[in-house]
Amino acid sequence: MSKRGSGQGEVGSGDTLEARDLHVRAGSFPAVRGVSATFRAGEFAAVIGPNGAGKSTLLRALLGLSLPDAGEVRLLGRSLRGWSRAERARTLAYLAQGEGLPEGARVRDVVSLGRGAGAWTWGLIPTRPWTGADEDAVTDALTRTDTLRFAARRVGELSGGERQRVGLARALAAGPRFLLLDEPTNHLDLAYGLEVIRHARCEAAGGLGVVAVLHDLNLAARADRLLLLHGGRVLAGGTPEEVLTPAHLHAAYGLRARVVQDGNRLIVIPED
Numbered sequence: 065m066s067k068r069g070s071g072q073g074e075v076g077s078g079d080t081l082e083a084r085d086l087h088v089r090a091g092s093f094p095a096v097r098g099v100s101a102t103f104r105a106g107e108f109a110a111v112i113g114p115n116g117a118g119k120s121t122l123l124r125a126l127l128g129l130s131l132p133d134a135g136e137v138r139l140l141g142r143s144l145r146g147w148s149r150a151e152r153a154r155t156l157a158y159l160a161q162g163e164g165l166p167e168g169a170r171v172r173d174v175v176s177l178g179r180g181a182g183a184w185t186w187g188l189i190p191t192r193p194w195t196g197a198d199e200d201a202v203t204d205a206l207t208r209t210d211t212l213r214f215a216a217r218r219v220g221e222l223s224g225g226e227r228q229r230v231g232l233a234r235a236l237a238a239g240p241r242f243l244l245l246d247e248p249t250n251h252l253d254l255a256y257g258l259e260v261i262r263h264a265r266c267e268a269a270g271g272l273g274v275v276a277v278l279h280d281l282n283l284a285a286r287a288d289r290l291l292l293l294h295g296g297r298v299l300a301g302g303t304p305e306e307v308l309t310p311a312h313l314h315a316a317y318g319l320r321a322r323v324v325q326d327g328n329r330l331i332v333i334p335e336d
């Protein structure tokens with residue numbers, strides 16, 4: 065089934081971000097060891113696993129920020145090695161873990177950075193003029209993340225949850241095909257965490273591919289697909305029902321847990 069999202073066009077079967085037998089080091093440590101996974105446009109996928117499982121390292125390799133020792137990343141059917149930095153930056157958006165935003169800047173200006181407005185702000189030579197289409201894309205990203213109403217406020221005046229949505233808006237402003245989020249709900253209370261997940265789901269329903277590293281398994285249970293890493297390897301991949309089993313949770317986290325179905329959602333309950 066194909067979907068249409070604002071500015072993202074038709075989603076076809078080749079709209080994937082793929083890791084093929086990927087081996088990646090973090091420093092000298094082999095943090096990702098033979099991971100294969102396919103992330104699709106139009107899907108919200110969560111990468112889960114205990115501390116040190118290799119989640120962030122995998123995300124950085126998918127973005128082309130860390131080069132693999134072996135294996136490859138393929139984006140829209142082409143090896144990432146063949147993509148220019150500029151092409152990659154337009155296609156893959158990234159919200160890093162604990163990424164700070166400039167406190168004194170106004171929200172709209174921060175979101176404009178997502179379309180390269182920094183080239184003007186920082187006195188660099190712009191490669192193209194700022195256009196009405198850029199302005200529209202910024203407004204669209206602000207609207208989609210429900211941040212338009214405080215677009216004129218300064219970042220320093222916002223709550224943690226509001227800042228996270230501004231970061232999301234900046235990433236979306238570039239008009240990417242895939243959005244990669246590293247622990248986007250970290251330090252957020254339950255309500256804000258849920259809100260970030262709701263936005264991620266909504267973007268995926270609009271045609272974007274969303275890949276988020278998540279620690280909270282009950283938030284991850286709201287994803288379309290899960291990838292469970294352990295020791296740099298894939299322990300399980302598939303739907304939340306397939307991945308969040310007591311056996312997998314015990315193998316990955318050494319945790320005894322019950323998994324119960326509540327309506328159409330799974331709930332993980334750790335046992336003492």
Ligand SMILES: Nc1ncnc2c1ncn2[C@@H]1O[C@H](COP(=O)(O)OP(=O)(O)OP(=O)(O)O)[C@@H](O)[C@H]1O
Pocket residue numbers: 090091092093094095113114115116117118119120121122
């Ligand atoms: N610069 C580095 N030098 C050496 N080892 C590193 C470096 N960065 C990460 N590692 C190790 O690589 C492994 C994977 O790290 P990574 O950050 O990808 O895991 P993670 O699953 O994202 O963990 P967390 O949930 O704690 O953020 C860990 O064991 C970590 O200690």
